[in-house]
Amino acid sequence: MSILTLENVSKHFGKVRAAHEVSIDIRAGEVFGFIGPNGAGKSTTIRMIIGALKETSGTIYFKGEDIRKNSHYIEQISYVPGDVNLWDNLTGMEVINFFMEMRGFKDQGMRDRLIKKFRLDPSKKCKTYSKGNRQKVALISALLSEADLLIFDEPTTGLDPLMERAFHEEILAARDAGKSVFLSSHILSEVEKLADRIAIIRDGEIIETGRLADLSHITRIEYIIGSDDDLAFLKDKPYVHDFTVEDGYTHLMVDNDKIAEFMAAVGSLRITHLVTEPPKLEDIFLRYYEDKS
Incomplete structure (x- = not known):
């Protein structure tokens, strides 16, 4: 009601x-x-x-x-x-x-x-x-x-x-x-x-x-990756953003609706460390304002 x-x-x-x-x-x-x-x-x-x-x-x-x-x-x-x-x-x-x-x-x-x-x-x-x-x-x-x-x-x-x-x-x-x-x-x-x-x-x-989950199409998920392989090729993927390397770990943001493509791209790599950060309301809010400005 x-x-x-x-x-x-x-x-x-x-x-x-x-x-x-x-x-x-x-x-x-x-x-x-x-x-x-x-x-x-x-x-x-x-x-x-x-x-x-x-x-x-x-x-x-x-x-x-x-x-x-x-x-x-x-x-x-x-x-x-x-x-x-x-x-x-x-x-x-x-x-x-x-x-x-x-x-x-x-x-x-x-x-x-x-x-x-x-x-x-x-x-x-x-x-x-x-x-x-x-x-x-x-x-x-x-x-x-x-x-x-x-x-x-x-x-x-x-x-x-x-x-x-x-x-x-x-x-x-x-x-x-x-x-x-x-x-x-x-x-x-x-x-x-x-x-x-x-x-x-x-x-x-x-x-x-x-709902927050319903708005995931306008956000990105953060990945922190450790790998024995070179991940620099990911910088050229259109769905990857904010690619940086810190203390031997690669940090990047991936468009939520492109997760399947991202996982296919890294599926054959020798991954030693993988952490994901779920989308936050702040990410959704800032992303939407950036895209509409």
Whole structure:
């Protein structure tokens, strides 16, 4: 079942196309990664989803219903922006409790567990918090709800690696509990760890959508080879890239859809060492941008 669907959604500011004919579909109980560099159109798309911007064209559906015909859909969404602003004279606990009360969420045990897990001092006023601590307040508040869709825009900005891991654990727990997560980020390793499916946005347009495995056609696999034979002939193969020799081992990248040809080419060689590195989201992302630039 789809929880959020965008059909050819565009947002133009005069001649500037911040988002153009964006179509994505987020299913119930999945983490959907939304990746692209800063300025690619991620935040503009999110602002249209939450109703902060009106789309120039296209339609956004929440649980199959046009959001323009049901303003109450937003009550089923928790959203954390990349740059969090809080009320300076309230404490972290007062902010968290305010959002809990506003949503009718009463699980104080979960609240206390998250505060402890994220190592937040909730007694301090928000004006004294660092960017990372403000982010913690927002993340904890978002998780303390019955929302069916959690939207995070660059959520780990300002968090140290330990707190990033805590956030990742809570996202996966939310997914396992049946919630949907829309995770917008330019941190590719984060999306790779969490996302069931991804969409890549470039210059306001979606250029790829699918599971990581589905996008392997635009990536390359790294091979590290030791051999008693001369491997220099591989440099001339059109599917081989970044050929280097280091410490007696040959390093090269091979187009994923040409693996069979590559293996045939090296099949008769005296291979003494062979290591492969599987395709990573970062390789897919950078390769696609290179090919389209």
